[in-house]
Amino acid sequence: MKWVWSAIALLLGRGRRAPARVDRQRLIVEQPPSRRGENVVLVLLGLATLSFAAFVAVYALDRLPAQTQLFGITLGLGFAFAAAACIVTSRLLVPVEEISDPYANEPHEEAVAEIEQLVEESGSRLTRKRLLTVAALGTGGAMGAALLAPVASLGPVVGPDALRRDGWRRGMLLVDSEGRPLSADGVEPGTFYTAFPAGASHDELWAPLVVVRVTDTLELPEGRDPQRWAPEGIVAYSKICTHAGCAIALYRSPLNEETSMKPALVCPCHYSTFDPARGAKVLFGPAGRPLPQLPLQIDDRRRLRAGGHFSGNVGPSWSGVRRGRA
Amino acid sequence: MVRVALVVVAALTLAAGASAANGRDLYFANCVWCHGDRLQGVPASGPSLQGAGALAADFYLRTGYMPLRSPRQKPTRRPPHFTEPELRALISFVAAHGGPPVPRVHPERGNLAAGLELFTEHCAGCHQMAGAGGIVTGTSVPSLRSATATQVAQAVRIGPYLMPRFGEQAITPRQLDSLVRYVLYTDHPRNRGGWAIGDLGPFPEGIVAWLVAGIALLALARVIGEGLER
Numbered sequence: 001m002k003w004v005w006s007a008i009a010l011l012l013g014r015g016r017r018a019p020a021r022v023d024r025q026r027l028i029v030e031q032p033p034s035r036r037g038e039n040v041v042l043v044l045l046g047l048a049t050l051s052f053a054a055f056v057a058v059y060a061l062d063r064l065p066a067q068t069q070l071f072g073i074t075l076g077l078g079f080a081f082a083a084a085a086c087i088v089t090s091r092l093l094v095p096v097e098e099i100s101d102p103y104a105n106e107p108h109e110e111a112v113a114e115i116e117q118l119v120e121e122s123g124s125r126l127t128r129k130r131l132l133t134v135a136a137l138g139t140g141g142a143m144g145a146a147l148l149a150p151v152a153s154l155g156p157v158v159g160p161d162a163l164r165r166d167g168w169r170r171g172m173l174l175v176d177s178e179g180r181p182l183s184a185d186g187v188e189p190g191t192f193y194t195a196f197p198a199g200a201s202h203d204e205l206w207a208p209l210v211v212v213r214v215t216d217t218l219e220l221p222e223g224r225d226p227q228r229w230a231p232e233g234i235v236a237y238s239k240i241c242t243h244a245g246c247a248i249a250l251y252r253s254p255l256n257e258e259t260s261m262k263p264a265l266v267c268p269c270h271y272s273t274f275d276p277a278r279g280a281k282v283l284f285g286p287a288g289r290p291l292p293q294l295p296l297q298i299d300d301r302r303r304l305r306a307g308g309h310f311s312g313n314v315g316p317s318w319s320g321v322r323r324g325r326a
Numbered sequence: 327m328v329r330v331a332l333v334v335v336a337a338l339t340l341a342a343g344a345s346a347a348n349g350r351d352l353y354f355a356n357c358v359w360c361h362g363d364r365l366q367g368v369p370a371s372g373p374s375l376q377g378a379g380a381l382a383a384d385f386y387l388r389t390g391y392m393p394l395r396s397p398r399q400k401p402t403r404r405p406p407h408f409t410e411p412e413l414r415a416l417i418s419f420v421a422a423h424g425g426p427p428v429p430r431v432h433p434e435r436g437n438l439a440a441g442l443e444l445f446t447e448h449c450a451g452c453h454q455m456a457g458a459g460g461i462v463t464g465t466s467v468p469s470l471r472s473a474t475a476t477q478v479a480q481a482v483r484i485g486p487y488l489m490p491r492f493g494e495q496a497i498t499p500r501q502l503d504s505l506v507r508y509v510l511y512t513d514h515p516r517n518r519g520g521w522a523i524g525d526l527g528p529f530p531e532g533i534v535a536w537l538v539a540g541i542a543l544l545a546l547a548r549v550i551g552e553g554l555e556r
Contacts, residue, residue, distance in 0.1 A: 066518060068518070069518060087550060177447070186495045188491075188493050188495075190485055190490060190491045191485065191490040191491050191492055191493065191496060192490055193496065194447070249447075249450075249451030250451045250452055250462055251490040252462055252463065252464065252488045252490075253485055253488060253489065253490040253491070254487070254488055255373065255484070255485060255486060255487055255488075255489075256372065256373040258369065258370050258371075259370070259371070259372075259397045259398055260464075260465075260487065260488060261464045261465075261488065264463070266451075266462055266463055268451040268452070271461075271462070271463050273463045283463075284463050285463070
């Protein structure tokens with residue numbers, strides 16, 4: 001912000017430069033300054049700036065009805081006004097003439113000077129150059145702000161610490177999205193459940209789980225005791241894909257496995273496919289490592305509870321994952 | 327008068343008997359190869375239909391998913407293979423071997439916004455937000471455009487082919503009403519932006535923007551430039 005102000009101050013405070021080469025004969029026929037044209041351009045630039053500012057305002061408010069349409073209208077009007085200002089400038093204020101010359105190999109002192117003079121004289125109809133420059137810069141700034149504002153929608157900045165965090169503790173209750181505890185008897189085969197830690201934020205990367213009951217033979221990786229990691233065949237994995245961090249929202253669940261395919265957890269973004277019976281081993285797709293698994297316990301009221309920490313880092317893979325435990 | 331009534335009752339009884347027999351005949355003519363002579367299923371061909379009930383029979387036969395030509399063929403939506411009386415006979419034959427009835431849904435009692443949220447959580451990963459269908463590793467996912475309210479409810483409870491099934495604990499009957507209401511809404515969604523371009527999302531919209539609007543803008547720039555030269 002302070003840069004914008006200093007730029008404006010610099011432009012407005014700059015002294016008038018003495019016109020150079022006044023003695024020279026004009027190359028372009030002198031035309032009277034067009035006060036009207038300048039006013040039109042100023043108004044158009046102002047409208048463009050307002051439209052871009054309105055886009056940023058709609059984005060920041062984020063609660064208006066028909067928001068998408070307002071985005072389109074404000075951005076579209078902004079560009080239309082800016083374009084109209086350019087058109088009016090070129091038609092009313094700057095003389096346009098096409099001159100063609102054979103291309104000279106050597107840089108020609110005289111020709112260079114002539115072009116400089118041409119450029120200078122073509123702006124001679126403008127009486128309020130600085131005001132116009134400030135208006136154009138304002139429009140450019142507002143346009144830039146409108147184009148950059150949606151970057152905020154890319155989400156929070158996720159540092160490596162968020163990827164290493166694991167809030168699950170032994171004995172933590174598993175609940176569904178509405179806070180109801182997940183019962184071991186309620187976990188039916190052929191379907192999948194999304195679970196969260198009771199009493200903790202659902203928005204943390206480590207929080208969401210996908211829970212399924214495996215009916216096939218379990219083949220968990222070595223060192224994972226089925227009693228501790230898959231009590232009664234119920235397994236829980238992180239719902240965040242290890243490839244790009246999307247939610248594992250698909251469960252391929254064959255009605256008749258003999259004639260179709262094995263059950264699998266699938267990420268809808270790039271179709272990484274994981275085998276729930278074998279510790280979420282990658283069957284297909286770009287994911288480079290299995291989903292981290294969470295050990296489970298069933299308490300005396302048959303509710304599911306966490307049995308400890310994840311088997312590895314949650315979330316998308318990054319270079320540090322290979323070096324650390326994963 | 328009494329005689330007429332007797333004749334009508336007799337005819338109705340006969341018709342009912344004929345329908346059951348008809349269902350059995352149809353089953354043996356079309357289904358027995360994969361599902362077995364006692365509906366017990368045939369290894370490596372078809373699953374057991376004992377306990378499938380009218381819920382599954384009605385769904386598979388009315389969507390044309392069954393009968394399949396070969397057990398490894400992927401079921402695709404087709405017009406029903408049987409006529410309406412044949413369908414009814416076959417469904418009651420399968421239903422007689424036990425199982426849940428056809429679910430009753432009341433989409434008019436559901437809440438559209440709640441349905442949208444349920445659909446996002448459970449269905450949109452495969453069927454896409456507008457129910458237009460998509461792909462999952464190993465198969466394509468059908469569009470929900472031609473599905474009736476009952477068929478959507480049946481699919482949720484059965485989990486046909488590679489779809490997971492959702493019991494009443496995962497999706498309560500009340501929630502199912504909302505979900506079905508949303509699916510029906512996607513047949514004629516209110517597109518405030520105008521042209522929906524097949525409801526396929528931002529990718530085709532981007533292509534249209536670049537190809538149509540981009541070329542139009544180029545032409546406009548040319549017109550403005552030529553206007554200046556004159």
